[in-house]
Structures are given as structure tokens and as C-alpha cells.
Amino acid sequence: MKTYCEQSMKLIIPSIRALLARILIDKYGFTQVRTAKLLGLTQPAISYYLGSKRGAKVVKAIKDCGELMTRVESLAEKIARGGGEIDVGTVICDICRIIRGSKEVLKSIYS
Numbered sequence: 001m002k003t004y005c006e007q008s009m010k011l012i013i014p015s016i017r018a019l020l021a022r023i024l025i026d027k028y029g030f031t032q033v034r035t036a037k038l039l040g041l042t043q044p045a046i047s048y049y050l051g052s053k054r055g056a057k058v059v060k061a062i063k064d065c066g067e068l069m070t071r072v073e074s075l076a077e078k079i080a081r082g083g084g085e086i087d088v089g090t091v092i093c094d095i096c097r098i099i100r101g102s103k104e105v106l107k108s109i110y111s
Helices: 004-010 012-026 032-039 043-050 056-064 066-080 088-101 103-110
Strands: none
Touching (some): 004 012, 012 043, 056 066, 056 088
């Protein structure tokens, strides 16, 4: 049996990254290259996220949960404002913990 973290690597984290990329590009006008550098990814990965080829499965569940979207939007804002002191990985882990604790969100992801 896979652990929650192993499962989230395939489903949840790509969805969070996809949402972050979309917000940084659409709301803040960042390029795919700049977004990739800020998120520690490659430009092709950002392109896949934007094309819903990665992370699309869980995006709707995250968008439907106000608390999760607020966290994602807050993280995107901090990144956009140059929050060099922010640890993106830690915030993503926090978002995953919220998902793990929400039976409603988990049900929408895994059903």
C-alpha cells in the first residue's frame, strides 16, 4: 500500500503546481520561464501544467475548497512579490495536510 505522500506526489502536488503556474502567469503576467525558475521546475513542465496534461485531475477539488484556494492564491502572491524567504515546499506540504484532513476533498479526489 502506498503512503499518503506517495499518492500526493502523483495527484495533489502536480495540481497545486498547475494552479500556482496559472495564477502567476495569468494574474501576475509572469512568463513560463520565470514561473518555472520560481517554482524550481522546467519550462516544459509549466507548459504541461498549463495544458492540463499534468495535475488536472485534482485541480477542481482544490478550486472547490475555499480554504485550499486561499492558501494557493496566498502562496502565489508571496512568490510574485519576491518572497525569497518563503519555502514553497513547506507551504505545499501544508496544503497537502489540509487535503489529507478533509474527507470531503479526499472523496472528490479519489472517487
